[in-house]
Amino acid sequence: MTDSAAENDNDVPVAGDAVASVDGEVREKLIRMRSSIDNIDAALVHMLAERFKCTQAVGRLKAENHVPPADPGREVKQVARLRELAEESHLDPEFAEKFLNFIVAEVIHHHERIGRGGEPWPSAPGGD
Numbered sequence: 001m002t003d004s005a006a007e008n009d010n011d012v013p014v015a016g017d018a019v020a021s022v023d024g025e026v027r028e029k030l031i032r033m034r035s036s037i038d039n040i041d042a043a044l045v046h047m048l049a050e051r052f053k054c055t056q057a058v059g060r061l062k063a064e065n066h067v068p069p070a071d072p073g074r075e076v077k078q079v080a081r082l083r084e085l086a087e088e089s090h091l092d093p094e095f096a097e098k099f100l101n102f103i104v105a106e107v108i109h110h111h112e113r114i115g116r117g118g119e120p121w122p123s124a125p126g127g128d
């Protein structure tokens with residue numbers, strides 16, 4: 001055992017304590033940068049929550065009117081648009097497409113559940 005709780009016998013920072021071994025000025029910088037990352041992550045969660053509120057309303061409308069859960073034509077247009085936006089913003093367009101597909105796949109699951117008369121996900125407020 002070393003004298004630092006943040007390191008193991010190989011002087012490798014222990015998971016969760018990576019900053020503890022970093023020198024003061026660098027640590028301060030990292031903490032400030034991480035505080036912005038935390039704010040951005042919070043904004044992402046809030047934006048996703050709003051997006052899912054919209055898509056759940058779409059899911060109910062579709063279920064009431066016998067419209068299928070997925071709309072591949074709409075998705076093709078969304079992917080093309082987001083890839084363009086990603087390129088303009090210097091974000092990897094492949095990543096932007098994967099991220100959108102990941103979200104849309106979840107939305108379609110929600111729509112399928114709503115179509116069967118259930119809640120969008122098992123522990124949704126008002127669900128099981």
Ligand SMILES: C=C(O[C@@H]1C=C(C(=O)O)C=C[C@H]1O)C(=O)O
Pocket residue numbers: 055058069070071072074075078103104107108
């Ligand atoms: C929300 C809709 O349903 C699905 C989900 C989409 C999305 O999350 O953006 C897009 C198309 C559909 O496959 C929709 O048809 O607009």
